[in-house]
Amino acid sequence: MFYDATEASEPVLAFNSFRFFPARRLLYEDDRPLRLGSRAIDILHVLLERAGETVTKDQLIARAWPNTVVEEGNLRVHVAALRRTLGERHIENVVGRGYCFITPVVRSEAGQVAHTAHAAQALPLSGEQSTMAQAKTVYLPQSDGLPPCATRIFGREQTVATLQQQLSERRFVTIVGTGGMGKTTAALAAAERMQTHWRQGTVFVDLAPLTRAEQVPQALAAALVMERPAAMDTAAIVAALRSHHLLLILDSCEHVLEAVSLLAEQILHGAPGVRLLATSREPLRAEGEWVHRLPALELPPEPAPGAGAPPLTMAQAMEYAAVQLFAERVQASAAGLALGDPEAPQIADICRRLDGIPLAIELAAARVELLGIRGLVARLDDCCYLLKGGRRTAKVRHRTLEATLDWSYDLLGESERKLLHRLSVFRRRFSLEEALSIGADNREGLEQAMDALSSLVSKSMLATVSDTGAARYRMLETTRSYAAAKLAESGEHDVILTHYVALGGAPL
Structure with missing residues (x-):
């Protein structure tokens, strides 16, 4: 059923532990695919085709940059990238002329290797005879x-x-x-x-x-x-x-x-x-x-109630993926900051309060240099305000936690938004009956609230909990903080909070 490059009958150019597949423009070291840019692939292809010969700089430039005038420095940059990937010993600089691939290359199915990159890549449609055939390639x-x-x-x-x-x-x-x-x-x-x-x-x-x-x-x-x-x-x-x-x-x-x-x-x-x-x-x-x-990253368990339990050590905390991610991102943004046993319980608490969401953990870790671990813990209640300032190169919706939640929120319908706002009063897990009691204004609104609840679960705004036989739900703390701000803006906050307290919820 599957294709395996190690058993392929397509043309292959092999040298040492490397194999180059011209038809797919892929380079492997043993069974591991290596990433190379488009220009480097073109240059490598020519050098392998003419292994043992000197290929002039003009010939390489013409192959990698057809119909384009470029500086010779561009060629040197891509040859240097090839040498970093392959090792220095394979490509020899022929002074004043060009380059030569000096390692012996073994060709399988000789004569079938494509002569140009486009000829190797283009896969014509079988049976496609229309005038649009070229466009559909x-x-x-x-x-x-x-x-x-x-x-x-x-x-x-x-x-x-x-x-x-x-x-x-x-x-x-x-x-x-x-x-x-x-x-x-x-x-x-x-x-x-x-x-x-x-x-x-x-x-x-x-x-x-x-x-x-x-x-x-x-x-x-x-x-x-x-x-x-x-x-x-x-x-x-x-x-x-x-x-x-x-x-x-x-x-x-x-x-x-x-x-x-x-x-x-x-x-x-x-x-x-x-x-x-x-x-x-x-x-x-x-x-x-x-x-x-996709589940959240694994988190350290909540500390056992009561005195006498030994505090979590950093070595124990680092057994969990959420803490590993936090620690690495802290070191990346605040190099030299020591994270030891005194910080371990607080770091575990941060990761738990961020629900093991990788993006939230990364954004929080980036604030440690400014706030310190204790300062970060103290300010986590306002997740969306705090977790701003992500990587500039990230997608727009991933640069801040607020942007990520905005993206999801904008995809909700009006009834879904209204229910999300109202459910933010639950800081704990809640039942189907509680969700419908908060979400429906009257008996006629029960069906609409049920549909909205189902949609929020489907859209990953609510999580289901399987700790009992009955259906139970929870809202991720980051989402709850965001939705609570929306509830405050809606004008319903006091009414919904009164209803929540009547259900037995503790005042917020």
């Missing part, structure tokens, strides 16, 4: 099709292994979770480990920038490097993918759910060699979809 992305991961991930080994297993058994998996939970990171990690399973590799499609449903096919066509992507419709894309064998990652689907659902179903029916891995804050509810809910 898929030129697969250069490199490995995945955006680079700048940081390592924590506590997701089991998740990634599970996703690999699910993708090996099913054609369509959606990773679902609240904003900032690390859905994209988990998807990329699973895809990277399975790169050798797909004959044409992986294609990543970022849907977050889209503002209209009709842009979805265009975004996919652009990611597939199709000609004239703005003119592509779903039918043309599916026809182009019919003979392909690859993994499509559809990232951030929640704001274009219906369009992505229709696209996914048509791909599943019309392109049997394509598998789909989607990320979304709620399921797509499409035919063939298998939902994987």
